[in-house]
Amino acid sequence: MPVVDAALSGTALLLVDIQNDYFPGWAMELARAEAALERAALVLSRFRRAGAVVVHVRHESVRPGSTFFLPGSPGAAIHPDLAPQPGEAVITKAFPNSFRETELLSVLRGAGARHLVVCGMMTHMCVDATVRAAFDLGFRLTVAGDACATRDLAFGGRTVAAADVQAAFLAALAAVYAEVVPAEAVAG
Secondary structure, three states: OOOOOHHHOOEEEEEEOOEHHHOOOOOOOOEOHHHHHHHHHHHHHHHHHHOOEEEEEEEOOOOOOOOOOOOOOHHHOEOHHHOOOOOOEEEEEOOOOOOOOOOHHHHHHHOOOOEEEEEEEOHHHHHHHHHHHHHHOOOEEEEEEEEEEEOOEEEOOEEEOHHHHHHHHHHHHHHHOOEEEOHHHHHO
16 A cells, blocks of 8 residues: 555545536536646646545436436546546545435545545536535535636526636635635645
8 A cells, every 4th residue: 555645644635527528519518627627637646646545526417308427428427637547436426415325425434534625517516515515524625726617607687607606606615614725735
């Protein structure tokens, strides 16, 4: 078993839904998806070099009428730039909260994780739900904000630009739930 860099002892990297369908040319393109992928790859590289715990979470849409992340489709696959390596857990979920009806909590507890570094997609949905749930479960959290991506949303007859959605959700998480930092702050 590799020796873990002491700075990351008790820390796990959680990569949430960085899947093909969120990228240009796929079913549910997000704003800044490629930039977020690049930042997440930096963080992943640090964790791999350090021998630290890495957990990939991938969503499969099983709701009737779903148009992306369909089970078995290429769009539901983890982006190849972050492909899991042997020994890295892969959790499949069907809800925004990565802990709901999955073995994620068991995997993290089994690995001795007390602190989670989170990168992922979509900031306003699965990243938000997962971070809030992890906080409620007692984890200390760091979100690499520039390693997350979202999209424009509509409400009350107006469009909310992706940059504003991103800022609002990261600000809300930073208020109570997590330290929100640039990827370079955790990429070492």
